[in-house]
Amino acid sequence: MSLAFLDGQPATADDLRALALANYGHFSSMQVRGRAVRGFDLHLQRLKAATRELFDQTLDEARIRSGIISALDAAGMDDAGVRVTVFSRAFDSLRPDRSVPVDVLASLSPAREAATTPAWVKTFAFQRPLPHVKHVGTFPLFQWRRQALRDGFDDALFVDARGRISEGSVWNIGFWDGEQVVWPQAEALRGTQEKLLQAGLAEVGVAQRHMPVEARALGGLKAAFAANATGVWPLSGIDDLALRPDPVLMERLRAALQAAPLRSL
Structure with missing residues (x-):
């Protein structure tokens, strides 16, 4: 099972196609338990810093939180694996230097723990x-x-x-x-x-x-x-x-x- 939400709304095929074809962006993966994350501040720092470096844009923490919570609400989940991907549907591979607005995609998968097998x-x-x-x-x-x-x-x-x-x-x-x-x-x-x-x-x-x-x-x-x-x-x-x-x-x-x-x- 994998569910994807763009800024809290179900992602469309066109949304995902834009990410797949450009293949330009960054992400952070985390494990959510009871709507909480261990080291969440580190994930926020990573997402904000990479957005500045790749897109010259400022990414608001509230937007990241809202995107994750809206996705969990829509899926009815409290525990999940969450991947937050930052990309831009307006990205132009011919002019990657242009300033474009960014999109926040929250993808949900079943919660997972590391295997104990060496x-x-x-x-x-x-x-x-x-x-x-x-x-x-x-x-x-x-x-x-x-x-x-x-x-x-x-x-x-x-x-x-x-x-x-x-x-x-x-x-x-x-x-x-x-x-x-x-x-x-x-x-x-x-x-x-x-x-x-x-x-x-x-x-x-x-x-x-x-x-x-x-x-x-x-x-x-x-x-x-x-x-x-x-x-x-x-x-x-x-x-x-x-x-x-x-x-x-x-x-x-x-x-x-x-x-x-x-x-x-």
């Missing part, structure tokens, strides 16, 4: 263009995930031209060296869940460090995990390196997320 991932040399923006150019993300699955892995993990680990297909990655959480330092989309984890771990006194992590030099790292809006899950291996999921670490990570309050829409 994932074994395969690395690919790839750098997302404009990595700090969660833009709609997702083709390579799913193509590399598809290739990973065809090769017998569970997902794709990206490394940059220098061999440094950056991010997963639609998730961020962190490591545990036995004493601290290590966040790989490279150009990547810094996810809302990653930021919540970092804040939560700091509150409970878990040491953290940001540093370059090379995919070919993981010997000193004892465990790894992935995180996105659905939650956190352990990694059981990267390429030919087996990793042992750490139950204690996973409990700490989940507790760190739970420490972040749910914010009403």
Whole structure:
């Protein structure tokens, strides 16, 4: 099931066609529980900043909230996966420099939690263009995930031209060296869940460090995990390196997320 609403009204085929054909815009995905979102302020910041960068427009927070609430009302849902996409039906690919009004599309899907099954991932040399923006150019993300699955892995993990680990297909990655959480330092989309984890771990006194992590030099790292809006899950291996999921670490990570309050829409 997937439902789409444009500024609170059911999206038409023409609305969706404009987005699909131009394929220019950005989005943020979140999990809504009881009409509240953990880290909602981070999603608002992301959507507003990307709208300024891609469209030179100001996006009002009230419009984002209203679009989500209207969509939930129309669908009769309190719990859902929500993707807010900002694009413009007036966008002209021949003159992308022109100032155009933006549209806010709220898409609803069933609520989802991260799987607890450990994932074994395969690395690919790839750098997302404009990595700090969660833009709609997702083709390579799913193509590399598809290739990973065809090769017998569970997902794709990206490394940059220098061999440094950056991010997963639609998730961020962190490591545990036995004493601290290590966040790989490279150009990547810094996810809302990653930021919540970092804040939560700091509150409970878990040491953290940001540093370059090379995919070919993981010997000193004892465990790894992935995180996105659905939650956190352990990694059981990267390429030919087996990793042992750490139950204690996973409990700490989940507790760190739970420490972040749910914010009403």
